[in-house]
Amino acid sequence: MKNALTLAAAAAFLASASAFAQAPDEMQRAKEFMQKSKAMMKPELREKADALPPEIQQFLFKVAVKHTRRSDTLTMRQVMQELLADYQAVAGAIATDNGELAADAARRLAHHRLPRGGMLPYLALDKINAKDLGVLPAMEEAVEGGAMKLAAAAEKGDMAAAARHFGDVTAGCVACHAHFRGQPGVSARLK
Numbered sequence: 001m002k003n004a005l006t007l008a009a010a011a012a013f014l015a016s017a018s019a020f021a022q023a024p025d026e027m028q029r030a031k032e033f034m035q036k037s038k039a040m041m042k043p044e045l046r047e048k049a050d051a052l053p054p055e056i057q058q059f060l061f062k063v064a065v066k067h068t069r070r071s072d073t074l075t076m077r078q079v080m081q082e083l084l085a086d087y088q089a090v091a092g093a094i095a096t097d098n099g100e101l102a103a104d105a106a107r108r109l110a111h112h113r114l115p116r117g118g119m120l121p122y123l124a125l126d127k128i129n130a131k132d133l134g135v136l137p138a139m140e141e142a143v144e145g146g147a148m149k150l151a152a153a154a155e156k157g158d159m160a161a162a163a164r165h166f167g168d169v170t171a172g173c174v175a176c177h178a179h180f181r182g183q184p185g186v187s188a189r190l191k
């Protein structure tokens with residue numbers, strides 16, 4: 001037991017040390033991604049993005065630092081398709097007691113790609129304000145925090161706990177879609 005604790009402490013130290021070593025580079029890349037994204041925005045969006053308060057800007061920066069896979073071409077819908085594929089992989093793995101697959105897919109989900117231009121271009125213009133975007137940290141915690149807890153539980157073989165965290169992840173998908181998305185694919189050619 002004592003050995004296991006020492007090993008865990010050493011692993012944690014190594015993880016934090018390497019995160020530290022990478023940090024300046026990743027911060028720089030995230031900063032470039034944010035600047036490039038802003039430069040792509042048409043004026044109506046750019047104005048709203050620039051007017052966001054510092055706490056929202058900081059949250060968006062934190063997201064850009066954490067998500068090191070940043071696409072130059074993919075739309076948010078395409079990123080969401082990838083999220084869905086990982087989400088379904090997690091569901092199947094939990095149901096079939098495959099903790100390793102569940103953990104891998106959940107971590108991938110938590111570190112999903114960022115779409116071209118970041119997230120803001122894909123949200124309705126009237127949602128680009130402090131109040132509406134203020135809900136994002138809670139949704140991120142449900143989806144990405146939940147996925148990381150799910151991964152840890154699944155790796156320990158505690159599939160019941162993984163299933164509970166899967167519920168939190170799902171609640172995060174649901175809440176964000178309810179807030180920012182509405183029903184997809186509604187036809188303008190129906191009365």
Ligand code: HEC
Pocket residue numbers: 076077078080081083084087122123139140143169170172173174176177180181184
């Ligand atoms: C930050 C808010 C947010 C979270 C969290 C979120 N989504 Fe989405 N999702 C969106 C938005 C916004 C769209 C619509 C994007 C568009 O149409 O440009 C969308 C669209 C989708 C689509 C539709 C793609 C299509 O082809 O129409 C799928 C599938 C999807 N999300 C899956 C998920 C899953 C699974 C989760 C949870 C693991 C999730 N989303 C979490 C905001 C979110």
